[in-house]
Amino acid sequence: MHDLPTVIRRCGIAVIAVVVAACTAVPVSQDYALDYDFANVESYAWLTPGNEQREPAYDALMHERYRDAIEAQMALRGVKKVAVDSASVLVSYHVGTVEKTRVESVGNWYSHFGYYPCYHCYHRPGFGYAHFYDDDLWVREYTQDNVVIDIIEPENRRLVWRGSASRVKPTLKDPVERRAYIDETVATILAQFPPVSAQ
Numbered sequence: 001m002h003d004l005p006t007v008i009r010r011c012g013i014a015v016i017a018v019v020v021a022a023c024t025a026v027p028v029s030q031d032y033a034l035d036y037d038f039a040n041v042e043s044y045a046w047l048t049p050g051n052e053q054r055e056p057a058y059d060a061l062m063h064e065r066y067r068d069a070i071e072a073q074m075a076l077r078g079v080k081k082v083a084v085d086s087a088s089v090l091v092s093y094h095v096g097t098v099e100k101t102r103v104e105s106v107g108n109w110y111s112h113f114g115y116y117p118c119y120h121c122y123h124r125p126g127f128g129y130a131h132f133y134d135d136d137l138w139v140r141e142y143t144q145d146n147v148v149i150d151i152i153e154p155e156n157r158r159l160v161w162r163g164s165a166s167r168v169k170p171t172l173k174d175p176v177e178r179r180a181y182i183d184e185t186v187a188t189i190l191a192q193f194p195p196v197s198a199q
Contacts, residue, residue, distance in 0.1 A: 026188040030195060032161040036153070038194035043080045045087035047152055065179050066093055069186035070149065077193070089160070090152040097169070098144045143169040149189050163189040 032038075046067070070093060071081060084090070144166055151161035165185055172178045 026165050026167050028165045028188050030163045030192040032195050036160040041088045043082040043088045044091050045084040047090040047092040065182045069183045073190040090154050092150045094148045096146040101141050145169045163192050165189050
């Protein structure tokens with residue numbers, strides 16, 4: 001049996017998850033240790049990298065936004081930020097950016113149908129339907145962000161929970177849009193934490 005504050009906190013987390021799911025369509029996934037008791041997670045600290053390299057100024061700004069967004073989500077769940085030596089769990093995150101190209105075959109309306117009666121289509125041998133042979137190729141280049149948030153057991157540095165999201169990065173014109181994009185991404189990932197089936 002759980003105490004009243006724990007029950008209230010979990011109800012609040014459920015509400016957060018429902019709201020986030022209703023407001024966004026960011027594809028997310030999670031994985032976690034089935035033998036770990038997430039009910040005991042009451043505090044956290046940041047995992048300190050062993051040899052962190054200095055980042056350019058714009059990376060430092062994004063790094064700060066991600067940290068702020070994660071800390072805000074942990075606070076909403078009643079998980080307090082404390083010193084490393086007294087934390088229930090350690091938190092870390094990773095962001096990877098991939099440049100991608102997508103090629104699609106899209107038929108032109110007039111090249112498909114022309115003018116009545118469908119002058120630009122023909123029947124291939126062995127096929128019983130019209131095939132349009134003058135499709136257009138659309139090539140689209142885009143940036144995909146892959147964001148991973150890790151929850152780690154302090155005693156043995158064991159990974160106990162991982163949430164991730166991959167989404168196409170839109171054009172972000174100013175700091176307000178960049179923060180909103182990061183806040184939405186982080187909120188969607190952490191809507192899964194703590195895992196419902198493990199509660």
